[in-house]
Every structure is written in structure tokens, then in C-alpha cells.
Amino acid sequence: MSTKFDVVVVGAGPAGLAAAYKLASAGFKVLVVERGREPGSKQVYGGRIYTYWLEKYLPEIKGAPIDRWVRKERVSLMTEEEATTLEFGVVRPEKTSFVSPLASFAAWLGKLAASAGAKIVTEAVVDELMRDDKGRFIGIRSGSDKITADYIVDAEGVNRLLLERAGIVPRLKPELVAVGAKEVLKFENRKVMEDRLGLSEDEGLAWAFAGWPTEYLPGGAFLYTYKDSIALGIVLYLSAWEKLSTPVYDLSSALGRIPTWLR
Numbered sequence: 001m002s003t004k005f006d007v008v009v010v011g012a013g014p015a016g017l018a019a020a021y022k023l024a025s026a027g028f029k030v031l032v033v034e035r036g037r038e039p040g041s042k043q044v045y046g047g048r049i050y051t052y053w054l055e056k057y058l059p060e061i062k063g064a065p066i067d068r069w070v071r072k073e074r075v076s077l078m079t080e081e082e083a084t085t086l087e088f089g090v091v092r093p094e095k096t097s098f099v100s101p102l103a104s105f106a107a108w109l110g111k112l113a114a115s116a117g118a119k120i121v122t123e124a125v126v127d128e129l130m131r132d133d134k135g136r137f138i139g140i141r142s143g144s145d146k147i148t149a150d151y152i153v154d155a156e157g158v159n160r161l162l163l164e165r166a167g168i169v170p171r172l173k174p175e176l177v178a179v180g181a182k183e184v185l186k187f188e189n190r191k192v193m194e195d196r197l198g199l200s201e202d203e204g205l206a207w208a209f210a211g212w213p214t215e216y217l218p219g220g221a222f223l224y225t226y227k228d229s230i231a232l233g234i235v236l237y238l239s240a241w242e243k244l245s246t247p248v249y250d251l252s253s254a255l256g257r258i259p260t261w262l263r
């Protein structure tokens with residue numbers, strides 16, 4: 001492929017797709033290049049999306065795939081044996097946050113961007129941001145394909161290897177990034193899940209855990225309720241990792257420090 005676009009967007013995550021949707025809606029000729037199979041296929045996160053900015057800049061959010069609005073919050077400060085838990089209700093849940101798998105959310109955003117006219121190419125890795133002889137960025141190279149554009153939106157995510165390779169940003173410092181593991185537990189009967197968590201029908205819960213799950217190191221654990229499953233996760237700053245007794249490849253075993261009655 002060698003075509004000229006107004007804007008080429010690297011990455012079909014939420015940032016790239018939102019940018020592509022807005023630009024295509026404004027009449028620009030937009031290309032999105034994503035290495036995954038489809039928009040959403042590379043997206044993993046905790047589970048909760050805040051609506052404040054989305055409502056401001058993406059009123060279409062009302063049509064997004066929403067599993068549950070977060071109506072209840074819990075914060076547990078834990079030791080190995082005990083926990084002190086604060087619980088509070090969200091005053092205006094439908095103006096605050098919801099739980100949705102990021103893969104579904106990005107797939108929805110992808111459809112929105114495509115319907116506005118953005119071209120989305122998947123299973124293509126951007127290898128390089130191209131420059132002209134004056135050093136100005138003029139497009140991207142993906143394998144043997146060279147695509148020129150007036151503007152490049154780099155939305156490759158926190159691991160911004162292209163920007164590092166282009167010398168625009170330094171390598172990320174370990175104290176600025178975290179490593180995480182997440183497990184999704186599905187319930188055959190969503191009522192069982194709601195009863196175990198003390199929730200009423202369709203009530204969404206966001207629960208944060210601090211202390212014991214990360215052996216008191218910087219980071220924390222979380223639980224979010226999807227429609228009929230829970231996301232259980234742990235996040236630890238990379239700089240603290242070597243102090244944890246659990247090796248990084250076995251991070252998900254640290255999730256066992258979250259109360260077992262949930263399982």
C-alpha cells in the first residue's frame with residue numbers, strides 16, 4: 001500500500017480509535033494501523049471506565065457496551081489476617097463510571113470510527129515513523145508498505161517503542177510503570193455472584209485492596225463486577241517488583257491474597 005492520508009493513527013486502542021473517530025467525523029482522511037487481529041484484540045485492563053471526559057467529548061458513549069454501572073465502592077486495607085473495609089454508594093452512578101471489558105469497548109469504538117469513514121488496517125505492525133531529509137515526520141513504514149500523511153497520531157500505548165526509537169521520548173523508568181496480572185472468574189448464575197458480594201440486581205461494584213496483596217509495596221489489587229463475572233487483578237510498580245516474594249512470572253498467584261470466599 002502506498003497512499004497519502006491526512007492522518008495516520010498508530011494503534012487501535014481507545015486513544016487511537018477515539019482520535020480516528022473524531023478526525024474522520026470532521027472530514028479528514030484517516031488510516032488506523034493496528035498489529036492485533038481486530039480493534040480490541042490487544043486490550044487488557046482492570047475493568048472500569050470513567051464517563052466524565054467521554055460524555056464531554058464522545059456523547060455517543062450512551063451506546064457503548066456497558067456491563068454494570070458502578071453503584072458501590074469498597075476499599076479494603078489488609079493485613080494477612082484482617083481487613084478494614086470502607087464501603088460507600090456512588091451518588092450519581094450513571095454520571096460516574098461503568099464496568100465493561102476493554103476489548104468490547106474498543107471493538108465498539110472501532111465500529112464507530114469505521115462508520116465515520118476511518119480506514120482500519122489490522123494485523124499490521126508499524127515498524128518506523130518515517131522522516132524526510134529535513135528530519136520532519138512524514139508517515140509510517142509497516143513492512144514494505146510506506147504510508148505518507150500530514151499528521152501522525154501515535155497511540156501505541158504506554159510502551160511507546162516507536163517514539164523511543166525515533167528519539168522523541170526517553171526509555172520509561174521502572175518507577176513510572178507497573179506490572180499487573182488479571183483473572184476473570186465467570187459465574188454460571190449471576191445471582192450467586194451478586195449474593196456473595198452483597199449486591200442487588202445489576203449493581204456494579206469497584207473494590208480496591210491495599211497492603212497484604214502487594215506485601216505492603218507500592219501498588220494494589222482490584223475487583224470489578226462485569227455482567228456475570230468478576231475481574232480480579234493485582235498491580236505493582238516495576239521498581240518494587242524485586243522486593244516481592246512472588247516471582248513476576250507467577251504474579252497471578254498473588255491474587256490468592258484476596259479473600260478466597262470470592263472463588
Ligand SMILES: Cc1cc2nc3c(=O)[nH]c(=O)nc-3n(C[C@H](O)[C@H](O)[C@H](O)COP(=O)(O)OP(=O)(O)OC[C@H]3O[C@@H](n4cnc5c(N)ncnc54)[C@H](O)[C@@H]3O)c2cc1C
Binds near residue numbers: 014048126155157
Ligand atoms: C493491569 C491494568 C489495569 C488497568 N485498569 C484500568 C481500568 O480499570 N480503567 C481504565 O480506564 N484504565 C485502566 N488501565 C489503563 C488502560 O489499560 C490504558 O489507559 C488504556 O488501555 C490506554 O489506551 P491506549 O489506546 O492509549 O493504549 P492501548 O490500549 O495500549 O492500545 C495501544 C494499541 O496500539 C497497538 N500497537 C502498539 N504498537 C503498535 C505498532 N507498532 N503497530 C501497530 N499497532 C501497535 C496495540 O496493539 C494496541 O492495540 C489499566 C491498565 C493495566 C495495565
